[in-house]
Amino acid sequence: MxxxxxxxxxxxxxxxxxxxxxxxxxxxxxxxxxxxTISLETxxxxxxxxxxxxxxxxxxxxxxxxxxxxxxxxxHISSCHFQKYKQRTLxxxxxxxxxxxxxxxxxxxxxxxxxR
Amino acid sequence: MxxxxxxxxxxxxxxxxxxxxxxxxxxxxxxxxxxxTISLETxxxxxxxxxxxxxxxxxxxxxxxxxxxxxxxxxHISSCHFQKYKQRTLxxxxxxxxxxxxxxxxxxxxxxxxxR
Numbered sequence: 001m002x003x004x005x006x007x008x009x010x011x012x013x014x015x016x017x018x019x020x021x022x023x024x025x026x027x028x029x030x031x032x033x034x035x036x037t038i039s040l041e042t043x044x045x046x047x048x049x050x051x052x053x054x055x056x057x058x059x060x061x062x063x064x065x066x067x068x069x070x071x072x073x074x075x076h077i078s079s080c081h082f083q084k085y086k087q088r089t090l091x092x093x094x095x096x097x098x099x100x101x102x103x104x105x106x107x108x109x110x111x112x113x114x115x116r
Numbered sequence: 117m118x119x120x121x122x123x124x125x126x127x128x129x130x131x132x133x134x135x136x137x138x139x140x141x142x143x144x145x146x147x148x149x150x151x152x153t154i155s156l157e158t159x160x161x162x163x164x165x166x167x168x169x170x171x172x173x174x175x176x177x178x179x180x181x182x183x184x185x186x187x188x189x190x191x192h193i194s195s196c197h198f199q200k201y202k203q204r205t206l207x208x209x210x211x212x213x214x215x216x217x218x219x220x221x222x223x224x225x226x227x228x229x230x231x232r
Contacts, residue, residue, distance in 0.1 A: 013168060015168070032220055033220050033221045033224075036220070037223075040224070050180075050224060050226055051219065051221065051224070052131070052217035052218060052219050052220065053218050054215055054216075054217055055215075055217060055218055056216075058218070061220070062217070064166075099172070100171045100172075101168035101169060101170055101178070102169050102171055102174070103168050104145055104148055104168065104177070105149045105152060105153065105167065105230075107153075107232070108149075108153070108165075108228070108229075108231075109229055109230070110166055110226055111226070111228075111229075112224070113224075113225055113227075114221075114223050114224060115223045115225050
């Protein structure tokens with residue numbers, strides 16, 4: 001895991017809500033796991049990327065994402081690993097909502113990492 | 117912060133989705149922050165309790181909750197601090213959905229804590 005940057009005033013906390021086409025769910029999952037792993041392990045400004053799927057409808061994916069700054073977010077979406085994920089999954093995604101959110105308690109902290 | 121238990125096979129990962137009555141939002145927030153703080157700091161089986169509100173509609177609250185086991189969850193909902201939160205906010209909550217979820221990557225780990 002790379003060292004992480006501190007959260008800045010222009011940082012982002014977001015719930016990405018993705019509806020995956022059921023025909024592609026298994027394949028989508030592989031790309032999502034790959035991009036999450038590489039982003040967390042190599043990008044200092046990607047602080048959290050925690051993806052879950054509904055037990056009742058596994059095609060409903062929610063990703064808790066936090067970025068240290070707007071710059072960190074721009075760097076993320078221009079990275080090779082994100083562009084690979086985006087291009088290869090475009091046809092698998094039925095809908096995508098990016099809901100920016102505010103933590104209720106600024107002292108409540110998350111440390112997100114990949115266990116090897 | 118108390119020491120945390122390891123996640124068990126019968127552990128819970130959940131997105132609690134709460135719609136708060138706008139008349140009570142500020143008051144609700146105080147109870148939600150209180151119960152989250154006490155639960156994280158004192159309950160070994162409450163591994164994650166991270167609450168956010170939508171920027172566009174702050175009455176939409178989402179809480180990422182993980183419990184180490186079913187027993188840890190039962191202990192949580194019978195605790196004094198949870199019962200206080202539940203009873204005092206009942207009339208403030210317009211709707212509550214508990215969506216159990218599955219992490220896409222079992223190696224993707226969260227450590228959640230209160231910074232003092």
